[in-house]
Amino acid sequence: MPVEQYWAPASLAGALEHLRGGDVTILAGGTDLMPQSQAGRVTLRRGLLNIRRVPELHRIERDGAGVRVGTLCTVSELMRDPLVLDHFGILAEACDHFASDQLRNAATIGGNVCNASPAGDLLIPLLVLDGEAELASKPNGTVATRRR
Ligand SMILES: Cc1cc2nc3c(=O)[nH]c(=O)nc-3n(C[C@H](O)[C@H](O)[C@H](O)COP(=O)(O)OP(=O)(O)OC[C@H]3O[C@@H](n4cnc5c(N)ncnc54)[C@H](O)[C@@H]3O)c2cc1C
DSSP, X not given: OOOOXXXXXXXXXXXXXXXXXXXXXXXXXXTTHHHHHHTTSSXXXXXXXXXXXXXXXXXXXXETTEEEEOTTOBHHHHHHOHHHHHHOHHHHHHHTTSSOHHHHHHOBHHHHHHHTOTTOTTHHHHHHTTOOOEEEEOTTSSOEEEEO
């Protein structure tokens, strides 16, 4: 079925609202999703949700003793971020093995995790660093999060 609707919300609450319907594909950098859909390996759902304009998902900041990395942070950004370099050298090193500059500028950490390829370069460092994922939803009008 072809994509019938496209959204590019500018807030997390707006993005989660579109997800509530269920029949939606999330688009981040598109470096996995676009080649996979063109090759027929993935079928895009009725709604395409571009999350790249959501600022809440694009931050790297301290979080207690740890560091919070937004799903939209690209491989290029991770490689040069001072917090990542100070605390997660192994993640920055893995980024340095990742494809080409062109890919690094578009590919996001969240896309790498969600694509779940066994060859994903960022997965092993995240496992070694005991990384946690924070998942967000908006079940009844307010944004709810949980960690895994
Ligand atoms: C030429 C080429 C070379 C590559 N080289 C490498 C490499 O060296 N190492 C490597 O690890 N990978 C490589 N990749 C794969 C790809 O670039 C990475 O997996 C990248 O991190 C995917 O991120 P993205 O933002 O482009 O994801 P997208 O393509 O936008 O999304 C990937 C999947 O994750 C889902 N998704 C994305 N963000 C979210 C979110 N926040 N919440 C829920 N679901 C989400 C999408 O719906 C989709 O199913 C390469 C790809 C290409 C085309």
